[in-house]
Amino acid sequence: MTTRPAYSQESPFKIHGGCGLMGICDETGRRFSGSVALESMAVLHERGNGLGGGFAGYGIYPEFPDHFAFHMMYHDTKGKEEAEAVFDEYFEVDLAEPMPTRVVKGITGAPLLWRYFLRPYTHKVESAEMTPEDYVVHVVMLINSTIDGAFVASSGKNMGAFKGVGYPEEIGHYFLLDEYEGHTWVGHNRFPTNTPGWWGGAHPFTLLDWSIVHNGEISSYGINSRYLEQFGYKCTLGTDTEVAAYLFDLLLRRHRLPLSLACKALASPLWSEIDRMPEEQRELMTTLRAVYGPAMLNGPFAIVLGFNGGMVALNDRIKLRPLVAARKGDVLMVASEESAIREVMPDPDSLWAPKAGEPVVARIKGMDWPIHGDLHLAPSEISCAVTGVEDSCDTVEVS
Amino acid sequence: MGKETNPMATAGPIEGYLKVEPEVTVDGDTVTLDARGVYYRNLNAAVRAAFAEGAKTVNLRNVNGQRYIGNGVSGAGLRIEIDGVPGNDLAMFMDGPTVVVRGNAQDGVGNTMNAGTVYVHGDAGDVLGYGMRGGKVFVHGDVGYRVGIHMKAYENLVPIMCCGGKARDFFGEYMAGGVLVLLGHHTQFESQPLVGGFCGSGMHGGVIFLRGEVEPWQVGKECGIFTAGEEDMKTLRPVVEEWCSEFGEDPSAVMSGRFTKLVPVSHRPYGKLYTNM
Numbered sequence: 001m002t003t004r005p006a007y008s009q010e011s012p013f014k015i016h017g018g019c020g021l022m023g024i025c026d027e028t029g030r031r032f033s034g035s036v037a038l039e040s041m042a043v044l045h046e047r048g049n050g051l052g053g054g055f056a057g058y059g060i061y062p063e064f065p066d067h068f069a070f071h072m073m074y075h076d077t078k079g080k081e082e083a084e085a086v087f088d089e090y091f092e093v094d095l096a097e098p099m100p101t102r103v104v105k106g107i108t109g110a111p112l113l114w115r116y117f118l119r120p121y122t123h124k125v126e127s128a129e130m131t132p133e134d135y136v137v138h139v140v141m142l143i144n145s146t147i148d149g150a151f152v153a154s155s156g157k158n159m160g161a162f163k164g165v166g167y168p169e170e171i172g173h174y175f176l177l178d179e180y181e182g183h184t185w186v187g188h189n190r191f192p193t194n195t196p197g198w199w200g201g202a203h204p205f206t207l208l209d210w211s212i213v214h215n216g217e218i219s220s221y222g223i224n225s226r227y228l229e230q231f232g233y234k235c236t237l238g239t240d241t242e243v244a245a246y247l248f249d250l251l252l253r254r255h256r257l258p259l260s261l262a263c264k265a266l267a268s269p270l271w272s273e274i275d276r277m278p279e280e281q282r283e284l285m286t287t288l289r290a291v292y293g294p295a296m297l298n299g300p301f302a303i304v305l306g307f308n309g310g311m312v313a314l315n316d317r318i319k320l321r322p323l324v325a326a327r328k329g330d331v332l333m334v335a336s337e338e339s340a341i342r343e344v345m346p347d348p349d350s351l352w353a354p355k356a357g358e359p360v361v362a363r364i365k366g367m368d369w370p371i372h373g374d375l376h377l378a379p380s381e382i383s384c385a386v387t388g389v390e391d392s393c394d395t396v397e398v399s
Numbered sequence: 400m401g402k403e404t405n406p407m408a409t410a411g412p413i414e415g416y417l418k419v420e421p422e423v424t425v426d427g428d429t430v431t432l433d434a435r436g437v438y439y440r441n442l443n444a445a446v447r448a449a450f451a452e453g454a455k456t457v458n459l460r461n462v463n464g465q466r467y468i469g470n471g472v473s474g475a476g477l478r479i480e481i482d483g484v485p486g487n488d489l490a491m492f493m494d495g496p497t498v499v500v501r502g503n504a505q506d507g508v509g510n511t512m513n514a515g516t517v518y519v520h521g522d523a524g525d526v527l528g529y530g531m532r533g534g535k536v537f538v539h540g541d542v543g544y545r546v547g548i549h550m551k552a553y554e555n556l557v558p559i560m561c562c563g564g565k566a567r568d569f570f571g572e573y574m575a576g577g578v579l580v581l582l583g584h585h586t587q588f589e590s591q592p593l594v595g596g597f598c599g600s601g602m603h604g605g606v607i608f609l610r611g612e613v614e615p616w617q618v619g620k621e622c623g624i625f626t627a628g629e630e631d632m633k634t635l636r637p638v639v640e641e642w643c644s645e646f647g648e649d650p651s652a653v654m655s656g657r658f659t660k661l662v663p664v665s666h667r668p669y670g671k672l673y674t675n676m
Contacts, residue, residue, distance in 0.1 A: 043464045319544045337505050339464025339484050353543050
């Protein structure tokens, strides 16, 4: 392996390329080894350049199912001390330990990697008049935006992100992915183009249970991040993909949009397509585009959103990045290339290239939160999001 | 990264392709290579070496995701048979050989191909035949987005592509020459339209044949929509017959359908875009 360019050397350049991604979910909730995700990503080796690889697994901490699991990256012990002071203030810390890793050739310059299993102080959550989830989001934003040298890699329950600078098969090996079992995994191989390759900048990007892996570039980053700031999200990671994770959190968890509508808000149909729709659908899509215009993701993308309860894969509306899907029994899998699927699912029941802008969804039976069903919203009900007042959304009946 | 470059991590899962030579079996002028887990550079070097040593047919077994197979290989009469799913840019810049894929193909098959034939016995992905300037590509099933984009022709170099299933948006976009055929006959998307939107957008040469009807909105404004006539059928028949013969389909069933023909209304649709003054 040749020496990789350092952060400072790499950042002035724009390298054109394509990332690789995968997602796999067993809809029965059965857990399986992270080596499945690793083996699949290894096939997509050529899609990255060694400047970022990562995974997220769900159901991996059955011994701490109700704790918020924080995976942390620290530049130095000062960052660690400051972040731990924040944890002590906001949470009951039930376990703090270094991330288990193994020595892997090719992986160097790792930050200090720690993980924490945390419970929010009930009285503090109540006095802040927040949901526990909003409370956690507040802490994540606080750490990422105010503590120099501390970075939250993931913060959800019974899940975790494992990422860094290297090829995904190296990173997965480094983090002992083969020793974890999960019901849903997403993986990513990075080929940084517009932003530098650094440990925190590797995919997946996460918030609470959400994790996003992304191939492409989000040209609408500026307008998306300004929109998100109005809702208290701070975009601090220097990478466009971050906005996709926060937008899903906003639309699905806080605005409680049905999954199908949230996907249509992010990858809206073209106006020419909307013009050809039946009246009711046309009105809905017109309203959605009007209300969620600043949430629309413009530019080429294929993304996989993982969460506790399933996975969603979505393309931009004219399919400027590849995405293939397959199903074998209860297992749904998506990847940038068919070969990455066949490596671990050699004989699928069905395999297809999803249509642009049409989500591929896996849902684990019995795990409904945080996706609130695919209820139908009338155009008037979407307008609660304009004001950012969430109370008006609570009247929407959840089916 | 293969295993041999990572000696400190011996336990645990596999880490990708091995940078080793594939296992080779020689039988007369047929060479068989086992591609399982072999890095694409090693595999393609072995293919080139086999042809250089006089092989006429190279069989590739257990292919999964190895890129650039058949790239730039020249010489009529050479044959590459692939079991599995080859990686992106199969047969790119290829000049003469025949490539047969017993499975699906990924993105970018026949990219800027010059001569030869590709048969895909499954489906193919996006940007199939991008900038193709000669030779033939046949796909049994469905194809993705941007298929036949910017195919071109010059004198007797006329690329031909025939896709047996359905296609997505931008079919034949910016097409400058050649023959592009879509049959809608062998598809897993029965309920969906034959072709997506923006078909033939910016087209300024060549011809597209679609077996069935299209709505005007599906077609780029640079195209005229016609029903294929007797003369057109003379062009189509040998293409359809070759597709049927390779994939075991019945030519009379395929030819019985009505074909729509798309041709450009101008050979320079953007001629006045920047030079109107």
